[in-house]
Amino acid sequence: MNRTTKASLATALTMLAAPVAAAPCVEVTLTGTQGGPPVFMGQAGSGTLVRYGDTETGCSDVFLQFDTGRGTTQQLSKIGVPVGKLNAVFFTHIHSDHSEGLIDMAQLRWHFNSKGPKLDVVCSADAPSPAGHTMSCSKFTSSIGDAMIASGEMAQRLAENPKRLAGGPADLLNTVTFTPTEQVAKVWEQGDVAVSAIRSTHVPGHASYRVDTPAGSVVIGGDAGNDARKPPRASSTSAQVELLADGADILVHSVIHPVMGPDGTSGFPPPIYFRQSTATDLGGLSQRAGVGHLMLTHLIPPMGAPRQGPYVIEGGGLSEADYTDAVQAGGFEGDVTVGTDLATHRIVQQ
Numbered sequence: 001m002n003r004t005t006k007a008s009l010a011t012a013l014t015m016l017a018a019p020v021a022a023a024p025c026v027e028v029t030l031t032g033t034q035g036g037p038p039v040f041m042g043q044a045g046s047g048t049l050v051r052y053g054d055t056e057t058g059c060s061d062v063f064l065q066f067d068t069g070r071g072t073t074q075q076l077s078k079i080g081v082p083v084g085k086l087n088a089v090f091f092t093h094i095h096s097d098h099s100e101g102l103i104d105m106a107q108l109r110w111h112f113n114s115k116g117p118k119l120d121v122v123c124s125a126d127a128p129s130p131a132g133h134t135m136s137c138s139k140f141t142s143s144i145g146d147a148m149i150a151s152g153e154m155a156q157r158l159a160e161n162p163k164r165l166a167g168g169p170a171d172l173l174n175t176v177t178f179t180p181t182e183q184v185a186k187v188w189e190q191g192d193v194a195v196s197a198i199r200s201t202h203v204p205g206h207a208s209y210r211v212d213t214p215a216g217s218v219v220i221g222g223d224a225g226n227d228a229r230k231p232p233r234a235s236s237t238s239a240q241v242e243l244l245a246d247g248a249d250i251l252v253h254s255v256i257h258p259v260m261g262p263d264g265t266s267g268f269p270p271p272i273y274f275r276q277s278t279a280t281d282l283g284g285l286s287q288r289a290g291v292g293h294l295m296l297t298h299l300i301p302p303m304g305a306p307r308q309g310p311y312v313i314e315g316g317g318l319s320e321a322d323y324t325d326a327v328q329a330g331g332f333e334g335d336v337t338v339g340t341d342l343a344t345h346r347i348v349q350q
């Protein structure tokens with residue numbers, strides 16, 4: 001018996017003597033951190049995977065995907081999560097940079113999981129805007145396969161495999177809509193996992209979510225901003241998210257760096273800057289709410305990017321420290337993750 005084998009045997013015997021009990025765990029992975037419609041260095045569009053289970057099975061009992069920006073399916077494949085495993089998808093809002101990944105995700109489930117189960121898609125009920133348009137998640141999901149139906153692809157694929165659902169990918173989605181309000185309200189649950197939502201300001205129908213589990217709680221702010229859409233105001237952040245994030249272990253939130261503001265030289269449109277939450281103000285919110293760990297996502301601009309779309313970043317690309325310094329300037333003393341695709345944070349119940 002060589003030395004390595006002896007050591008492994010000793011370790012195995014120790015483990016047998018004192019088995020480690022499986023503990024509940026919740027794990028958050030940023031599946032995409034791109035802010036808005038631009039592309040940069042292959043980053044996927046906005047999305048967050050929250051999984052719950054126990055340490056023995058790798059937090060793998062429940063899989064919840066919040067927003068599905070472009071490339072979500074590919075990103076999930078990198079961490080060994082087939083789309084057939086997702087229990088539910090939640091949308092903060094129906095902007096394409098948060099939703100377009102559902103098209104290939106639903107198509108893929110239709111190919112290989114047509115027998116079900118259906119995928120819950122939880123989102124706002126139709127939200128009319130004073131400008132005359134209506135943001136409709138249910139129309140988005142019910143027409144998710146329409147381009148492939150119109151092209152004849154679905155008929156062709158059904159001809160070669162009639163066991164697939166005749167109506168296409170939309171038939172595999174179970175859309176659950178709710179009207180978000182100022183009150184935190186439960187919108188989904190399974191076993192020990194409960195998801196609540198609150199209305200928040202960005203575009204009509206925008207909602208922020210909180211996942212509560214025995215291992216910990218995670219809040220997904222989305223693109224929320226303050227109800228006062230421009231200064232003067234105490235903060236660029238959402239009072240609703242602050243309420244939702246009270247005592248949360250992890251807050252995942254879209255962020256804009258102050259360098260994009262009207263005091264800088266980027267020329268970024270002030271109304272779009274003002275409707276996002278700044279890194280500094282998110283630091284303040286997280287400290288006031290008692291958040292343990294702030295995960296920044298949907299970074300505007302991405303770290304290292306010389307420009308955000310056509311808007312040139314003053315002084316070149318931002319670093320990780322540029323973001324953490326801004327968060328700490330807001331008073332936050334907890335942990336900060338400046339999001340990159342597939343950044344992960346796990347909490348295990350003590």
Ligand SMILES: [Zn+2]
Nearest residue numbers: 036095097223
């Ligand atoms: Zn966005």
